[in-house]
Amino acid sequence: xxxxxxxxLEKHRQLWHEATVHPFxxxxxxxxxxxxxxxxxxxxxxxxVLEFTRMLARIVAIAPQSDFDILLSGLSAIKDELNWxxxxxxxxxxxxxxxxxxxxxxxxxxxxxxxxSPYPVQxxxxxxxxxxxxxxxxxxxxMPAPYSEFADRWGNPGFTEYVKQLxxxxxxxxETASETIQEQAEEAFVTVAKLEKDFWQMAFNSAQ
Ligand code: MP5
Numbered sequence: 071x072x073x074x075x076x077x078x079l080e081k082h083r084q085l086w087h088e089a090t091v092h093p094f095x096x097x098x099x100x101x102x103x104x105x106x107x108x109x110x111x112x113x114x115x116x117x118x119v120l121e122f123t124r125m126l127a128r129i130v131a132i133a134p135q136s137d138f139d140i141l142l143s144g145l146s147a148i149k150d151e152l153n154w155x156x157x158x159x160x161x162x163x164x165x166x167x168x169x170x171x172x173x174x175x176x177x178x179x180x181x182x183x184x185x186x187s188p189y190p191v192q193x194x195x196x197x198x199x200x201x202x203x204x205x206x207x208x209x210x211x212x213m214p215a216p217y218s219e220f221a222d223r224w225g226n227p228g229f230t231e232y233v234k235q236l237x238x239x240x241x242x243x244x245e246t247a248s249e250t251i252q253e254q255a256e257e258a259f260v261t262v263a264k265l266e267k268d269f270w271q272m273a274f275n276s277a278q
Contacts, residue, residue: 089266099210111273121178173272190243
């Protein structure tokens with residue numbers, strides 16, 4: 071029996087909902103998120119993206135050549151994203167070189183540990199990570215400034231298409247994966263969903 075990303079979403083509907091619908095995002099949409107909460111998310115997410123860059127590079131290193139086009143487009147977009155984070159931090163006078171909070175560190179350690187997993191597992195985790203932000207920033211609906219720019223970064227049609235392509239790559243790799251590897255891919259999806267939820271909560275909790 072082969073596993074697909076869609077089946078994972080169906081099977082873990084509640085968990086996925088918790089990963090992508092959070093008061094942090096709702097309050098961005100309502101314009102009521104506190105600066106401290108948003109800024110905490112921003113600096114911690116920069117730390118996340120630094121580690122995510124390394125994860126994506128490791129995925130490229132083990133990917134079949136047929137997946138290069140899509141994965142390399144993601145890798146080159148990250149260069150722009152890191153610069154964009156630096157610009158956003160500078161606008162807010164935020165210092166980006168901060169220690170990781172425990173939840174961010176846990177997520178980064180997890181991404182690091184994925185290096186030991188076979189390609190279908192890494193590919194499923196990659197799709198999950200990107201789809202979480204694609205949905206999370208889109209589901210609340212149009213956001214007011216300054217949050218609209220953030221919602222657009224992960225909710226724009228180009229990014230949505232990229233995430234669909236990642237889903238296809240994960241599905242193809244899962245088709246021929248052994249049952250054990252499929253189980254590991256499911257475990258990775260579940261772990262990503264939980265870590266996503268925790269990440270929003272970490273930022274949300276930072277309000278005084
Ligand atoms: C992403 C992110 C999306 N920036 N932060 C978390 C906690 N999860 C997912 O990754 P990217 O590289 O910004 O598209």
